[in-house]
Amino acid sequence: MNNMKKTNIDEKAITIRFAGDSGDGIQLMGAQFAKSTALKGNDFATFSDFPAEIRAPAGSEFGVSSYQINLGSAKIMTSGDSPSVLVAFNPAALKVNLPLLNSGAIIIINTGAFTKRNLAKAKFDKDPRLTSALSSFQLVELDIDKLTSESVLRFGLSKSKASRCKNFLALGLILWVFGHDIEKTISWINKLFIDKDTIESNKTALKAGYFFGETNEVSTTLPKYFFPPSDFSSGEYRNVKGSDALAYGLAAAAELADLPMMFCSYPITPASSLLHKLSEMEELGIGVFQAEDEIASICAAIGASYGGAIGVTSSSGPGISLKTESINLAINTELPLVIINSQRGGPSTGLPTKTEQSDLLQAVYGRSADAPIPVLSVSTASDGFDIAIEAVRIAIHHMTPVILLTDGFINNSSHPWLLPDIKKYKKIAINQPKRDIKNIFLRDKSTLARPWIIPGTKGGIHRIGGIEKDFETGNISYDPDNHQKMTNLRINKIKNISNFIPNQEVSFGPARGKLAVVGWGSSFGAINQSLRSISNKNVSQIHINYISPFPKNLKKLLEGFEKVLVPEMNMGQLSALLKDKLNLNPISFCKVTGQPFLVSELIKEINYCLDE
Amino acid sequence: MNNMKKTNIDEKAITIRFAGDSGDGIQLMGAQFAKSTALKGNDFATFSDFPAEIRAPAGSEFGVSSYQINLGSAKIMTSGDSPSVLVAFNPAALKVNLPLLNSGAIIIINTGAFTKRNLAKAKFDKDPRLTSALSSFQLVELDIDKLTSESVLRFGLSKSKASRCKNFLALGLILWVFGHDIEKTISWINKLFIDKDTIESNKTALKAGYFFGETNEVSTTLPKYFFPPSDFSSGEYRNVKGSDALAYGLAAAAELADLPMMFCSYPITPASSLLHKLSEMEELGIGVFQAEDEIASICAAIGASYGGAIGVTSSSGPGISLKTESINLAINTELPLVIINSQRGGPSTGLPTKTEQSDLLQAVYGRSADAPIPVLSVSTASDGFDIAIEAVRIAIHHMTPVILLTDGFINNSSHPWLLPDIKKYKKIAINQPKRDIKNIFLRDKSTLARPWIIPGTKGGIHRIGGIEKDFETGNISYDPDNHQKMTNLRINKIKNISNFIPNQEVSFGPARGKLAVVGWGSSFGAINQSLRSISNKNVSQIHINYISPFPKNLKKLLEGFEKVLVPEMNMGQLSALLKDKLNLNPISFCKVTGQPFLVSELIKEINYCLDE
Amino acid sequence: MKNKKNKLEHNFSSSQEVRWCPGCGDYAVLKTMTQTLSKINLSPENIVFVSGIGCASRMPYYIETYGFHTIHGRAPSIATGLKISQPDLDIWVITGDGDALSIGGNHLLHTLRRNLNLNIILFNNEVYGLTKGQFSPTSRIGTKSPSSPKGSIGSAVNAGLFALGAGGTFIARAIDTDKRGLGSVLESAHFHKGTSLVEVFQNCIVYNDKVFSNFTSKENAIDFQIHLENGKPLLFGKDNSKGLRIRNNLELEVVDSKNNKDDILIHDETNPVLSQLLLSMEPPEFPVALGVIRKVEKQIYENNFYESHSSKMKRKVSINSVIRNGDIWTIT
Amino acid sequence: MKNKKNKLEHNFSSSQEVRWCPGCGDYAVLKTMTQTLSKINLSPENIVFVSGIGCASRMPYYIETYGFHTIHGRAPSIATGLKISQPDLDIWVITGDGDALSIGGNHLLHTLRRNLNLNIILFNNEVYGLTKGQFSPTSRIGTKSPSSPKGSIGSAVNAGLFALGAGGTFIARAIDTDKRGLGSVLESAHFHKGTSLVEVFQNCIVYNDKVFSNFTSKENAIDFQIHLENGKPLLFGKDNSKGLRIRNNLELEVVDSKNNKDDILIHDETNPVLSQLLLSMEPPEFPVALGVIRKVEKQIYENNFYESHSSKMKRKVSINSVIRNGDIWTIT
């Protein structure tokens, strides 16, 4: 260990990463540290990176699970480019994460795990401590294994059980490093486990870690970080994970429409977290149906919508693809439905636990025939709340299925969330006539939507189906002119939604200028952070949540910039849409590595565009 | 019946339409008339229009089945805009087809069917013969029912059986009108049926119709048409239906690659005709597997390809949509596969028996993630032969699934086909190494294709799958950089195909000019005919068969025209691609009625573009 | 009485034109169906017909109730979502052998195992009618069709045995034109609590005419049909002269019923072995079992759903309080 | 001898790192699988493992044969296409309870009914392992999981009964860690001509630990397992003290085997009633039936395919002559 800064208090933010085996409880530890950070009043953003294997063999590189958090007193927009602190529970965790670190980063390693066997499993030829591999970093060696087992000795746990407390020991130490109070974490442990021994041993390990920091020589080798509270606007806050915010938003929409919601899904990574969360939300009038596959799940949601509930279905690439045919049924029968796509790396099984935003063109164009559908997108973890409400609102108001795009990164990232007040939201008006039904297919003049007449309604008997229907009567029609009329109707109905959505806003920078950085989805934070860093008055961020149809002013807005740069975690899909729909000619900046954008790479690209 | 032209011999082509109940044998009659026309040496093109119902209640409007043929001594490019002769077997057939007719058209009606009941079923308030509805046409009244039953009297058939001969009687009459020899048709009847009574009664009816024309007073009320033989280039010809040409092309490709072919499908209109045809082609080394659904069928085709055969699958909109996930597996595992989409009216069940070309964007973009695939398209009935060969060639040569688009119109239309000689085609080289396999994933430098090592090959053991694979070893890889590399590879591999396909040619007109009319698929004939009619030196036809990737010269070629007009039977899908991929700004001309383009409406639009 | 029935029946005929081929067995089923609905006498607006794709699946258009003509094979899934959201509706699923057993086999399996209170009417004509006559999974081996010109090569699925293996709680069969048999089976299906599967042997006059004539034709009916009644002996043939008994090796045999009175099996709708044996019977060795073959009680999915659902799908709290529950903090 | 075996076995272990959770039952199955392959002694290049998606479905990576890790639920279909195109390959399909019985139920049904000569190994751990522990169609009612926090509400599917209803010709069961039982079942599956379905009770130590302990645990094994052998009496328990007999009402009962010697059933792999009864048995009333429960001969799809295929997939004529056949004309 060499020349060590004692504290980083002069910096406004720091990125720290925890990494270990899939079975080490890294995600749990990280999530609790984030909570604790929130309660400390600091802003933060987190990102989880874990393997597709459930619990890959201990010590292997592909089994490494990581949790990254960027926190501080500044406004935090991303989970951080490159960590300044790494806690590595074993050699594989060190190996995998080394390339990501800031030069000069502090690496806390668990020396207990640096056995020959583990080094071999991580494919280190030599113990990296004995080589120059770590020379540009600050190494802190701690036998976390030993400290843990010693701390919980008195519980007489088996070796493996004792070892499972080590994430709590490490968490304790980190809490000390950041000057957090451990009481909140202790009461969390009390609630987290049922078994008394587990509770006590984990609490003991946590305290051991904390006091170890406080009392031992560590204080001389580890810096302490004290961030003054961030500058939050006033209100109530909680830490929220992307998939949770989406779930809350769906429930909020059901409340605003005053309808029950049926969430019908089939598990798939990274969409399952939404299924899990909603499974716990019965009190909000939400029912969950886990179907036998994705087709059955969207069909059950369509059935529920037909029955007057809000049908919602959710999946990822492979599963969304399977829903294609059924989406067209919902389009043709004009039933409200929300289809949530948690995008992941592809094609095919691809990289199930890695993030990507490459299902945009599928969402917009990926169905047989002319089958338009509104497409919305979530930009940040907490954003999902509002977007989910918007998706349900459009589905019901315009009687159409809606695709809502999010991704693995958003679902698994979190940040503090200024809690909304549902009472301030506009109610979602439903048109479910119950009496005096004169014309069953009489469309609303402003939305072109048909009424939502549900089975059980007296005087409303009618039939719907996937065959082309007559514009007036809704009966089967093979008439050529009627088909043109209905095709136009379907297109105009969706285009017309642009009259009901907000104008596109500029997220950062002026409304005209040299360069517009146009993004969508989870790149919001990284783009925003990079523009803040550059702080060039000619560069603006325009981030699109309403993708189909685009906001009415988007074309004009973008034409106010000399250049349009579109960074995407795909090979240029929003760019394709901007060309097709708005006749623009944007510059594409693509990254398809399964990893989110780094602020640094965006800054580089933006500067390049400015210099060019 | 009023002032009747005795012959139209001064015209170079005529359009005639047969229409009756689904059970009247209209398609059979039409097809045989087309054959006979071919043998007469005239060029022609046909189009079938029939209901989704199998045999809808007799006499109903929606049960009308029609067969249209355009024939003559001129070069025939389409099945004709509006018929000059209609043979209507009942009131519904008259009702449905009346709006399509040329003013002055000859209408031959079967008076026997003009009963009160049938008139009511066709929703005629009054017998149209008694109103002005037919005043601008030339009506020929014939009691086909009676003539038929009288002619077959001696066979002592039941009334319904006797009535089933009426299409043959009508055919006989029409053969006489066009001066055809009936011998060929008689020998066809001999082969068509097994039951002797059926053969004899149908032959008798045929002859009765023919001789009725020859001997009766009809010759004074009906014109005779004699077209001198068309100007065909020399060679052997046959009449070919679009789906048959495709089937032959697939078989030809198997022959060129010297591999067996597995065609795996699930029935769906209008794709089933291909399934049926290939089911009779075992002698050509083709196996057919009718699976339990579309997913199983594409998966079986993938399995067959994995086993070293040529896997082919086929469907239409709803079924193609179901294959989406599996296509991505074929992309990721880089297996050769041909997916044939016989497009139909949509979305959803839509208009199953009507034509449309609206699955283009789905073909190009409709999969999760960045999942590029070559897309080819068939332009005419006979064209399918060559395009099928090209699709198989690309699939095998570049180790990729390929989408081949055709449509209901092409599948059901026919025209004379100059028979190709398979010996003149380039063989399809396969790369199925059997020995000395050093690097299992070593890519071909020119195509970037991996070798096609099939199970059973000694020394070739390896594993493939849908998870991202390492560029070098093919093993599972979650490595970020590798994912980028593989994503690039997949895109470049497909882009690179443009180096192996022919340059885009101009189908009609000069290579530079004022207006390029750009089409794809089954609109070829109509566009071509309209440009021939206009014969303006500033207008050219450019018809694209290779849609993804586009031919290398396409952008330049199109930039040589002041304007680009894209007529499509969808809401502007090729236009979207031209914008996205080539940064062009075409004028879209869209028609989505389930009916092919009329030459007249194209001419109007083209003139409008020229005048503007 | 008769008059009244006719009046009621009228309520269930929709205004849409019927579009099946003349002579199709579907007409007879439609007729018996509307008559049964009249007899049950539910309000039409509380009935929904959900169907897939195929000739049979057009039926919802022709009945004056709510109707949803969905997509191929998925009607059971759509009906499932509908039933959960509105458990009081009387839902009938109309499907064909291709729709239910080819593309839709998986949804049928899971619907049967979950046991929602739905009535599934499977029109088995052993052929894909709507797509013009290809063999289906119920077509017997060797069936010639446009996609199997030399005869199909895969052995057929037995709808009833499949349903039995899937844990079906109600399995019944009837012949399209057998008004009485079909009517009573439809009625039993309606009153059964759980998923009822009714297989209707339906004649496709165009593509598979007389495929069931080995037991449906006038000559064969008496010897090759056995009409089951729970608790009654398994007798058939002229004057019930024949009966079914079980042999030691657990196989059925047909015996003279008079000389073997005590051996004749008694129909028991709850016995799975008997269900299996009856469902397996085929002419010429055996008669075809018709009527209610199996009927047992099992937990009903939507009942369990609502019983375990803490708010019964009626929101009890506001999202405002839920998001404020747990670790929250206030910035002032 | 032992040495030789070990050597051979080595041939079937691939170089890929095994990525299952420590303690997962899949390890034991992998081991027995490679040992069985060694014993059968086929050339590795003539064997293909085709799998779907799930923990179990990773197995092909770990065996040194050809392998295809496909997509969720579709492995039987891909194997079907492969088998038809290359009937001489020895094809094993690896699948899980979710893969085979949830999303893939339809393909399993049709593969079983077609009866291709494939071996399907279904790893039943009554849970979706790979997606982190949601209940599956084989989970017993009331199973708590992330998507059923209050317990699942649909009743479970019984893999064997499903296969029976689908017309399966070979149905067997084994326990992951029971080397002998599993090994012999895998071997029988291999040698069976037709589709073999082997259900392996596999312990998911992370999400469903000990779910089968009511018959797999040391204490329970003797009383709650019955290992079947064709032609042998159905005996189990300590010293085979217990046996199975059939009651008049066609139900099974467990009896003292000594006092009821003559009543004890003899295992008959071909009797469908017995298959049904054995597959339905559950503790605590009955032992779980293990080994080969059903094995019958039926037409094999790919045999029929090639027998009826006029060119045996080897082209006999040129397209040149085919297109010139029929009504052609020549323009000179």
Ligand SMILES: Cc1ncc(C[n+]2csc(CCOP(=O)(O)OP(=O)(O)O)c2C)c(N)n1
């Ligand atoms: C996804 C999809 N695949 C295929 C079809 C074509 N198709 C329509 S009905 C049908 C089969 C009908 O057979 P069945 O269910 O037995 O009904 P039937 O017409 O015999 O009453 C098929 C294959 C379709 N509409 N959708």
Ligand SMILES: Cc1ncc(C[n+]2csc(CCOP(=O)(O)OP(=O)(O)O)c2C)c(N)n1
């Ligand atoms: C189309 C699709 N849907 C969902 C998934 C997600 N998924 C992967 S494995 C799996 C279930 C695995 O369960 P099982 O087959 O029992 O295998 P196990 O992991 O338990 O061995 C699911 C739902 C997927 N990969 N593809």
Ligand code: SF4
């Ligand atoms: S094709 Fe067959 S099943 Fe369909 S309507 Fe006609 S007769 Fe009935």
Ligand code: SF4
């Ligand atoms: S999750 Fe369960 S089944 Fe999957 S590898 Fe781990 S222990 Fe095995």
Ligand SMILES: [Mg+2]
């Ligand atoms: Mg059918």
Ligand SMILES: [Mg+2]
């Ligand atoms: Mg499982």
